[in-house]
Amino acid sequence: MTDKSTETKVSEAQSAALELAKLPESERNAALYDIADAIEAERERILDANETDVEEAEERLAEGEYTRALVDRLELSASKLESITDMVRSVADQGDPLDRTLESRRLDSGLELYKVSVPIGVIGTVFESRPDALVQIAALSLKSGNAVILKGGSEASSSNRVLYEIIREATAGVPTGWAQLIEAREDVDTMLGMDDSIDLLMPRGSSQFVSYIQDNTSIPVLGHTEGVCHVFVDRDADLSMATEIAYDAKVQYPAVCNAVETLIVHQEVAEEFLPVVAERYREADVELRGDETARSIVEMKEATEADWSSEYGDLILSITIVDSLTDAIDHVNAYGSKHTESIVTETAARASTFMRSIDSASVFHNASTRFSDGYRFGLGAEVGISTGKTHARGPVGLDGLTTYKYHLEGSGQVVGTYAGDDAKPFLHEEFEGDWNPGHLSGE
Missing domain, CATH: 3.40.605.10 (Aldehyde Dehydrogenase; Chain A, domain 1)
Structure with missing residues (x-):
């Protein structure tokens, strides 16, 4: 060079x-x-x-x-x-x-x-x-x-x-x-x-x-920016499906920004679900860090306040148990990075509430967070994943x-025709037609 x-x-x-x-x-x-x-x-x-x-x-x-x-x-x-x-x-x-x-x-x-x-x-x-x-x-x-x-x-x-x-x-x-x-x-x-x-x-x-x-x-x-992504296993989840999604989201490729960093589990299914998924994680050498309730069900390290907002990029996962759908939503909005979240549930209304309440760029229902990717979305590729809200x-x-600009095709019009006491009114009609320089589709 x-x-x-x-x-x-x-x-x-x-x-x-x-x-x-x-x-x-x-x-x-x-x-x-x-x-x-x-x-x-x-x-x-x-x-x-x-x-x-x-x-x-x-x-x-x-x-x-x-x-x-x-x-x-x-x-x-x-x-x-x-x-x-x-x-x-x-x-x-x-x-x-x-x-x-x-x-x-x-x-x-x-x-x-x-x-x-x-x-x-x-x-x-x-x-x-x-x-x-x-x-x-x-x-x-x-x-x-x-x-x-x-x-x-x-x-x-x-x-x-x-x-x-x-x-x-x-x-x-x-x-x-x-x-x-x-x-x-x-x-x-x-x-x-x-x-x-x-x-x-x-x-x-x-x-x-x-x-x-x-x-x-x-x-x-x-x-x-960083991806602090979540999977929420709802009380109405298919737990077999939830196990596969939670495992894939963490283990399939832990070093990337769309890998899950915090697993949220509804307390009504925690006793049944957590031991099963924890065993899968341990087979893959995932280090688990949990809140008090999670640790009362499965042996794991104690999660600190910093864990909830950490992007590990590694085989580490924090786990929290919540009492309600609202608590899950509040946790994600408080600690997430507005990247990608997923809810696993068989109840459409609860999925809808979660997806509409979460302030993240991508929110999934019954799917791994790892799908948050330009190639998998059919975009060909991506220059990045924007966690902001403007432009893209x-x-x-x-x-x-891309952005846009306006092309105006005229035939000699001047603004004076549309101003004053004898102003000609605008039509302002939407129509189907593509810009083709020099070839108007009008009457």
């Missing part, structure tokens, strides 16, 4: 964004297929670079600097690379998010207004140790016509550098500069001050990290990387 300043890289991204917004979908898709093919062809190169990162991370794990969860997220394998290429092709196969007519309104005969989807522009991203995040973000940005500034964690620097170089080489036909890699921590601070050049920031990390970004920039921030929420796919 050439040694350019962050300002130069952002400037190049700005220029590329203007051209990328006009690039036909067929060319964007072709570039995505080229990326997938290149990753497959360069598999050994990627795995060698990743091995360097993992070896260094294992040393820092032994020294107590890193967690096992971080190392697990960092490590790539042949199967993970296959999943990455499948993801890139899945993004290419999604419908075009650009130039979609969202609304059509006839203001007058021959005067038609269209609300049309367009790229956001230049997106700055800062993400954690998972190298596959770089590919996901780049693929979604390309498909949605956005230029992107990529900043991964230093623990994945070798992996990120190789993946970036492969992506850049594979997209020679895309406007130069559409994807930029920055690596130094001070580059992030530089980026935060470039509100005249960067249109959106997307940090992925802890709440403290996202808060730091928000407090030190005037650029709009779409935050992906939950897994952010292609639609979350």
Whole structure:
């Protein structure tokens, strides 16, 4: 990579964004297929670079600097690379998010207004140790016509550098500069001050990290923060189903943000349910931490106040027993991170109450929290899971990387015609029709 300043890289991204917004979908898709093919062809190169990162991370794990969860997220394998290429092709196969007519309104005969989807522009991203995040973000940005500034964690620097170089080489036909890699921590601070050049920031990390970004920039921030997710086993739950859901939500992949961190159990089923699920957890080496009632049923460590708001990212689970549906809802809203929650119950009315009362981006009924994912939602992939409430929420796919603008097609109209004592009234009629420059569908 050439040694350019962050300002130069952002400037190049700005220029590329203007051209990328006009690039036909067929060319964007072709570039995505080229990326997938290149990753497959360069598999050994990627795995060698990743091995360097993992070896260094294992040393820092032994020294107590890193967690096992971080190392697990960092490590790539042949199967993970296959999943990455499948993801890139899945993004290419999604419908075009650009130039979609969202609304059509006839203001007058021959005067038609269209609300049309367009790229956001230049997106700055800062993400954690998972190298596959770089590919996901780049693929979604390309498909949605956005230029992107990529900043991964230093623990994945070798992996990120190789993946970036492969992506850049594979997209020679895309406007130069559409994807930029920055690596130094001070580059992030530089980026935060470039509100005249960067249109959106997307940090992925802890709440403290996202808060730091928000407090030190005037650029709009779409935050992906920690996942303190819950499964509530209701009094009316199918307990066999509840066992499988609670187990999957914790054990299937504990290092990710949509894994469950707190299991909430209704007191009416706790005596029957808890010993069964606890045995399953123990077979998987899950450390259990419970409140007083949970510990009176099954032997486990004592949960502290901090446990209820902790994202472990590991084989650790806190358990609390509640007296009512209302208590479960209150616990989630008090301690959750607004990510993903699930209720297991056979009573639709109780599921509805839970789902409508929880203030989280995703709320499930009789399903594992692990389904909270852009690929599983059918979005192709995700740039992150937004726990905020504006612009985009939950897994952010292609639609979350677009905004809109208004196109007005006229035939010589002036505002004076619609003002004053003899003002002509507006029609303001909604109609079915797509924006097609220069071709009005009016009378």
